[in-house]
Amino acid sequence: MRLTGAQALIKSLEMEGVEVMFGLPGGAILPAYDPIIDSPIRHILVRHEQGAGHMAEGYAHATGRPGVALVTSGPAATNIVTPLCDAYMDSVPMVAITGQVPSTAIGTDAFQECDTVGITRSVTKHNELVMDAQDIPRIIREAFHIATTGRPGPVLVDLPKDVLQATMEWHEWPPAIDLPGYKPNTKGHPRMIKEAAKLIAESRRPVIYAGGGILKARAAEALRQLAEMTGIPVVTTLMARGAFPDRHELCLGMPGMHGNYTAVTSMQKADLLIALGSRFDDRVTGKVGGFAPEAKIIHVDIDPAELGKVRRPDVPIVGDCRQVIEELVKAVAALDEGAQPDRSAWMAQIRQWQKDFPLQYDRPSPDQADGPLKPQYVLECLRDSTPDDCILASGVGQHQMWASQYWQFDHPYTWINSGGLGTMGFSVPAAIGAKVGRPDRMVWAVDGDGCFQMTAQELVTASAERIPIKVAILNNAYLGMVRQWQEMFYDERYSEVYLSPDLPDYVKWSEAMGCVAFRVEHPDEVQATIDKANEVDDRPVVIEFRTDSSEKVFPMVPAGLSNDDIVVGPTPGREVRQ
Amino acid sequence: MSALVGSANRHHTLVVLVENKAGVLARVAGLFARRGFNIYSLAVAPTDDERFSRLTVVVDVESAPLEQITKQLFKLINVVKITELDQAESVERELMLMTVRADAGRRSEVIELVNVFGGKIVDVGHEALTITLAGKPRNLDDFEELMRAFGIVELQRTGRVALPQLDRRAPAQIRKVS
Numbered sequence: 001m002r003l004t005g006a007q008a009l010i011k012s013l014e015m016e017g018v019e020v021m022f023g024l025p026g027g028a029i030l031p032a033y034d035p036i037i038d039s040p041i042r043h044i045l046v047r048h049e050q051g052a053g054h055m056a057e058g059y060a061h062a063t064g065r066p067g068v069a070l071v072t073s074g075p076a077a078t079n080i081v082t083p084l085c086d087a088y089m090d091s092v093p094m095v096a097i098t099g100q101v102p103s104t105a106i107g108t109d110a111f112q113e114c115d116t117v118g119i120t121r122s123v124t125k126h127n128e129l130v131m132d133a134q135d136i137p138r139i140i141r142e143a144f145h146i147a148t149t150g151r152p153g154p155v156l157v158d159l160p161k162d163v164l165q166a167t168m169e170w171h172e173w174p175p176a177i178d179l180p181g182y183k184p185n186t187k188g189h190p191r192m193i194k195e196a197a198k199l200i201a202e203s204r205r206p207v208i209y210a211g212g213g214i215l216k217a218r219a220a221e222a223l224r225q226l227a228e229m230t231g232i233p234v235v236t237t238l239m240a241r242g243a244f245p246d247r248h249e250l251c252l253g254m255p256g257m258h259g260n261y262t263a264v265t266s267m268q269k270a271d272l273l274i275a276l277g278s279r280f281d282d283r284v285t286g287k288v289g290g291f292a293p294e295a296k297i298i299h300v301d302i303d304p305a306e307l308g309k310v311r312r313p314d315v316p317i318v319g320d321c322r323q324v325i326e327e328l329v330k331a332v333a334a335l336d337e338g339a340q341p342d343r344s345a346w347m348a349q350i351r352q353w354q355k356d357f358p359l360q361y362d363r364p365s366p367d368q369a370d371g372p373l374k375p376q377y378v379l380e381c382l383r384d385s386t387p388d389d390c391i392l393a394s395g396v397g398q399h400q401m402w403a404s405q406y407w408q409f410d411h412p413y414t415w416i417n418s419g420g421l422g423t424m425g426f427s428v429p430a431a432i433g434a435k436v437g438r439p440d441r442m443v444w445a446v447d448g449d450g451c452f453q454m455t456a457q458e459l460v461t462a463s464a465e466r467i468p469i470k471v472a473i474l475n476n477a478y479l480g481m482v483r484q485w486q487e488m489f490y491d492e493r494y495s496e497v498y499l500s501p502d503l504p505d506y507v508k509w510s511e512a513m514g515c516v517a518f519r520v521e522h523p524d525e526v527q528a529t530i531d532k533a534n535e536v537d538d539r540p541v542v543i544e545f546r547t548d549s550s551e552k553v554f555p556m557v558p559a560g561l562s563n564d565d566i567v568v569g570p571t572p573g574r575e576v577r578q
Numbered sequence: 579m580s581a582l583v584g585s586a587n588r589h590h591t592l593v594v595l596v597e598n599k600a601g602v603l604a605r606v607a608g609l610f611a612r613r614g615f616n617i618y619s620l621a622v623a624p625t626d627d628e629r630f631s632r633l634t635v636v637v638d639v640e641s642a643p644l645e646q647i648t649k650q651l652f653k654l655i656n657v658v659k660i661t662e663l664d665q666a667e668s669v670e671r672e673l674m675l676m677t678v679r680a681d682a683g684r685r686s687e688v689i690e691l692v693n694v695f696g697g698k699i700v701d702v703g704h705e706a707l708t709i710t711l712a713g714k715p716r717n718l719d720d721f722e723e724l725m726r727a728f729g730i731v732e733l734q735r736t737g738r739v740a741l742p743q744l745d746r747r748a749p750a751q752i753r754k755v756s
Contacts, residue, residue, distance in 0.1 A: 117601065121601075121604065129601070180597065181654070181656055181658040182655045305652075308645060
């Protein structure tokens with residue numbers, strides 16, 4: 001069968017089972033947009049290529065399937081660099097297809113030319129410039145294989161215009177992948193797994209340190225089994241919220257710089273950390289030298305380079321989290337019939353910390369119904385007014401931390417955020433991608449006013465495509481997290497962080513983009529407005545909450561300090577230093 | 579270039595088999611740059627199998643632990659195999675081209691030293707000689723030191739290439755990194 005390169009591209013995407021892609025056409029990618037008309041693949045026309053990338057990520061987070069973005073050359077390719085880097089840092093399976101100037105023009109500084117593979121090399125798991133139309137099916141197949149296996153990540157395929165226009169002979173879908181240098185090891189070493197079971201059986205103060213790898217490996221069920229059979233408590237990192245249900249009695253919540261006291265301190269005092277798909281990120285460890293000083297480490301990761309990168313494990317296990325945990329469950333059961341030592345003192349200590357140091361803020365009392373609006377209160381109301389399986393996407397900053405702290409994640413794949421790269425503006429497009437992938441679910445984006453201004457234009461996409469996401473802007477008129485640092489660490493010298501509460505007018509702006517929009521200024525309006533927003537299901541809806549700008553995120557481990565130096569709350573008397 | 583080439587134990591030799599594809603060298607070099615690893619020297623050439631090229635890269639382990647370097651390298655899709663060669667258990671060679679000042683008065687002195695080291699004179703001018711010398715990196719270092727006294731005009735070294743020694747114990751001494 002004779003096909004053009006462009007037809008071969010779209011057919012290859014169909015063969016990969018792609019149901020939707022996010023993109024924006026332009027000169028070099030034009031040939032690929034013609035066969036889209038005849039393809040069953042849904043194309044969502046974004047307003048900015050960064051939006052396409054984050055939508056692809058949101059889709060991948062919510063569904064586990066690779067997100068696909070299709071954009072043109074030059075500025076479109078550079079606009080998608082941020083989402084690629086975001087996906088790389090958070091191990092999100094994604095395939096980006098970029099147009100390129102004709103192969104004969106490459107290297108001549110042609111119109112809309114840029115060295116896309118050169119620019120994206122360090123932010124992709126792999127990338128490939130296609131120089132022969134005949135290679136398209138193979139390279140697309142390899143791209144999806146690489147993006148979705150091993151440690152998932154973004155793959156970029158760069159397609160010169162003449163390659164898209166050339167004809168090729170479509171023989172058959174490549175039956176096998178031939179990548180001699182790529183063979184991810186998914187099965188953990190049996191001896192190491194036995195060693196791990198032994199360490200677990202010896203430990204008195206163990207903590208399971210669950211990371212995003214649990215979700216990527218679809219290992220939430222295996223994790224629950226391991227935790228329940230051993231009775232070991234679980235912390236879920238920012239990337240793993242929902243991987244273990246918050247309502248579970250063994251769940252300690254989020255550790256790290258803004259983690260709760262119990263999650264942070266239990267890791268500090270542990271004699272064993274069972275790190276499952278987590279990577280000892282600096283936001284979790286604080287000062288590495290002072291992190292969990294007495295703990296032995298079992299570290300399970302599909303990426304061998306993570307083992308020993310930050311902290312040398314006593315038992316390193318390279319493998320897929322689900323497979324390894326399932327084997328570990330068997331190994332634990334086989335050792336002395338699964339007998340575990342008495343850890344009641346440890347659990348009692350943990351319960352005491354939970355009792356002494358819960359998350360706290362000044363909840364509005366009924367007589368303060370028209371007082372300042374606390375962002376945490378908004379999130380608690382939102383949490384209690386949405387279904388259990390509601391998907392929450394977040395931007396980056398204070399609102400992200402409050403959302404992670406105050407939401408209750410009881411299901412995997414209900415929390416979508418930018419953890420590693422910390423990309424402001426992530427939430428709106430990510431929520432759109434998630435809603436496209438999971439139209440059956442309610443999807444809320446929680447955003448800050450700073451974040452919202454970075455990618456709000458994608459609400460036009462959502463309106464045009466009838467993608468009814470819901471957005472809660474926590475508008476504190478500041479770049480709040482920066483403000484918090486300037487208040488705490490720069491003697492309240494506020495430099496370039498003020499944004500204004502009413503410039504822009506978020507309600508008018510949202511309405512102009514085709515959304516239903518509300519503004520909430522006082523606690524007594526919160527519930528009724530959320531209820532109204534939840535009833536809108538034919539278009540996007542935005543609520544602007546005017547929140548208290550003096551509110552800060554606590555607890556906090558100041559940057560560069562040990563996790564032992566956790567600051568629990570804002571009042572000096574409440575600060576805890578050990 | 580330091581006179582200590584090859585002698586400092588912070589330098590390790592990695593032999594990296596890569597797919598012979600466009601941009602692979604840029605991937606390897608980019609990885610080193612991004613992760614803050616230092617390349618001391620690098621030599622690249624096709625192998626007997628045209629699908630693959632072999633990189634011999636001497637890395638500075640001061641900048642990062644060798645294990646992290648090899649693990650990150652192996653994550654590159656086009657990297658097929660990495661072998662670490664212990665300097666004591668491998669054969670290493672390097673080629674040098676050097677132009678050294680040698681007027682009529684000192685020419686014979688230079689030629690004598692070239693002969694002692696087993697080098698060759700490949701070009702002769704009125705005031706200078708160009709010499710080629712292939713050998714162990716350490717011998718090249720020694721020769722370079724001696725020539726300084728005469729005045730080195732230009733110097734090029736290829737970076738080392740290496741293969742494991744054909745010792746009876748060879749298989750055990752080659753640490754397969756991946």
